[in-house]
Amino acid sequence: MQIGSITIDPPVLLAPMAGVSNRAFRAIARSQGATLCTTEMVNANALLHHSAKSYWLMELDPGETPVGIQIAGSDPDVMAAAAREAEAHGADLIDINMGCPVPKVVKNGDGSALLTDEDRAVAVVEAVVQAVTIPVTVKMRAGWDHDSITAPALAEQFERVGVKAVAVHARTRSDQYVRPANWDFIRQVKERVSIPVIGNGDVHTPADALRMMELTGCDAVMIGRASFGDPWIFRRISYYWQTGEELPPPTADERAQMALWHLERMVAIKGEAVAVREMRKQLAWYLKGTPGSAQYRQRCYALNTEAEARALVEEWREHAQDQELAWN
Ligand SMILES: Cc1cc2nc3c(=O)[nH]c(=O)nc-3n(C[C@H](O)[C@H](O)[C@H](O)COP(=O)(O)O)c2cc1C
Structure with missing residues (x-):
């Protein structure tokens, strides 16, 4: 175009x-x-x-x-x-x-x-x-x-x-x-x-x-x-x-990396407090694709610091590590 x-x-x-x-x-x-x-x-x-x-x-x-x-x-x-x-x-x-x-x-x-x-x-x-x-x-x-x-x-x-x-x-x-x-x-x-x-x-x-x-x-x-x-x-x-084909979905590592990259860039442009608040919803959207993901998503809404957010993403990564993730 x-x-x-x-x-x-x-x-x-x-x-x-x-x-x-x-x-x-x-x-x-x-x-x-x-x-x-x-x-x-x-x-x-x-x-x-x-x-x-x-x-x-x-x-x-x-x-x-x-x-x-x-x-x-x-x-x-x-x-x-x-x-x-x-x-x-x-x-x-x-x-x-x-x-x-x-x-x-x-x-x-x-x-x-x-x-x-x-x-x-x-x-x-x-x-x-x-x-x-x-x-x-x-x-x-x-x-x-x-x-x-x-x-x-x-x-x-x-x-x-x-x-x-x-x-x-x-x-x-x-x-x-x-x-x-x-x-x-x-x-x-x-x-x-x-x-x-x-x-x-x-x-x-x-x-x-x-x-x-x-x-x-x-x-x-x-x-x-x-x-x-x-x-x-x-x-x-x-x-x-x-x-005519779907790309394979990202692995847990790729999802977690993307979530962390997004968080890092948001902190860089908005500062920690605002970035973490605005990222709660976004992080919850990244942490999906496994049967047990709901509890991690819920915890996103209580995040206050970048360190807490990183720790939660890492915890989800471990949880999802060996599972086959779906797109939606
Ligand atoms: C959170 C949010 C903010 C939006 N802000 C704007 C905006 O600033 N300017 C605009 O033209 N459309 C805005 N939209 C509309 C979107 O650009 C888009 O037209 C709409 O979401 C429909 O597309 P979708 O079904 O792919 O989401 C916004 C939509 C959402 C969900």
Whole structure:
């Protein structure tokens, strides 16, 4: 897949996820075959008010490429300025958020609220495209609710004003995360544009990824939650596309090593206290695949220090050592 001058091959992408797709996890995903990663959402207003958090969210690893910085907002001038800032910060592309369903975001007209206001959505996109020299993409839900599936018409407008690819999360805002994704929304967008369409939503396995591409004609798949505790998913998908077969699951050693690497990188970027708190859930996702794993996962939620976390992972490694682990 080609996004402007950026080649994405094989087209298996990590989804932008607040609280997850930070530098630590992007490095892991990239090492396991994610060919494009995007930062957590950066609020354009906060960025222009020089909020330290916004700059922190935009931090990239040295040599991290290709990487998108995702910005959210609904004022064309503010979004244009934020996009310039993100470009100066080293982004290879700017991704505009038109999917976030969170009330405090949509009440400002941002995120998925833009799906209800075509003029504003197009003005935002056009302003961002004009403001930067790098490619601009839009990540959108299908519409606000099932009575207003606006993504296909919007995507056509976005292509007209210079967007280089659209990612479609195949749910409406009203679906939140509860209703299953309806991949037909991706097909409907694909029918309307000639820029690449990235399919997203409920891809859990390599077979799902292939099925999504076959059913919708999308040019790439974007993986969110399936990467939790399974960053191998990117490589698994590429391998399955090439061979029609599943890679063998990681051994207990490989799982434990990945968990520890993730922990170490999180501690390096966030400091021990925050990193361990945020890693509780992540570690629990890594420590799975054996009949006796549940008790280790439960103990993850009581972790407070890096030493405790390391000791627990090592204990699980011993427990799982000689067992054959399953993927899910
Ligand atoms: C914890 C979490 C945080 C998310 N944060 C963002 C975000 O910052 N920007 C965005 O465009 N989508 C965000 N999303 C949506 C995902 O990018 C993706 O569209 C959604 O999870 C569906 O894909 P999946 O079924 O592969 O998880 C988030 C999802 C999750 C689970």
